[in-house]
Amino acid sequence: MILLLAAAALFLGIHLLVSGTRLRDVITAQIGEKAYTGLFALASLGALVWLCRTFNSADIAPSNTVLFDAGQSFRTLGILVTLAAFALVVPGVTRGNPSSAGQEKAPVNGVLRITRHPFLWGVMLWSSYHLIATGTFAAILAGKNRFVAREYCDWRLGLALLLFAAFLWFHSSIFGVPAFPPTWLAR
Numbered sequence: 001m002i003l004l005l006a007a008a009a010l011f012l013g014i015h016l017l018v019s020g021t022r023l024r025d026v027i028t029a030q031i032g033e034k035a036y037t038g039l040f041a042l043a044s045l046g047a048l049v050w051l052c053r054t055f056n057s058a059d060i061a062p063s064n065t066v067l068f069d070a071g072q073s074f075r076t077l078g079i080l081v082t083l084a085a086f087a088l089v090v091p092g093v094t095r096g097n098p099s100s101a102g103q104e105k106a107p108v109n110g111v112l113r114i115t116r117h118p119f120l121w122g123v124m125l126w127s128s129y130h131l132i133a134t135g136t137f138a139a140i141l142a143g144k145n146r147f148v149a150r151e152y153c154d155w156r157l158g159l160a161l162l163l164f165a166a167f168l169w170f171h172s173s174i175f176g177v178p179a180f181p182p183t184w185l186a187r
Contacts, residue, residue, distance in 0.1 A: 004054040011047040014040070075133045079179065083164050085126035090160035092119030110154065 018024055019040065028036045088111065096106030097116060111118040171179035 004051070004058040007047065007051040007054045011044070011051050014043055014047060070133055078129060078133060079168075081129040082126060082167070082179075083161075085122040085129075086160045086164040086167070087157060088115075088118040088122030088125065090163060091156035092117070092122060094156050094159065110156070 018027070024036070031039070091111045095110060095112065095118075097112060115121050168179045171177070
């Protein structure tokens with residue numbers, strides 16, 4: 001559990017204490033914007049991988065306490081929640097975003113009409129659901145803005161669906177548990 005807390009602290013720390021702060025300005029003045037962006041992305045990825053690995057270890061540790069059981073009905077919603085998360089994450093990383101550094105002139109369309117941070121919302125949706133489904137945390141989601149379907153339903157949504165299908169197909173071999181509840185596949 002200590003390593004999980006350390007990994008979470010590192011991931012949050014580089015985002016809260018470096019990104020968008022004066023420290024970022026000092027670093028970019030020394031090494032340049034592109035080098036900073038690349039190093040920050042690499043540090044974020046490394047911290048995220050460490051976070052995932054330590055979570056997997058902590059999840060099976062005897063000290064992991066389940067606080068409550070949300071029930072099988074709630075856990076069954078996981079497929080739909082993960083689909084919605086993919087539908088936010090994939091367009092979030094494949095569409096220009098005026099809120100991102102170096103993309104200030106990108107058009108505001110598609111999923112960006114709903115949120116300027118679709119990737120973050122997708123990750124938050126996925127992780128919040130998983131925390132509730134495993135009985136370790138509860139969260140409330142909220143959002144607002146106008147949705148324009150024709151701007152959202154482009155190749156990015158198709159890519160999200162394709163990646164979601166691959167995720168379902170390989171879920172068991174990657175994570176060791178089936179994506180579908182066993183009762184869905186039983187006859």
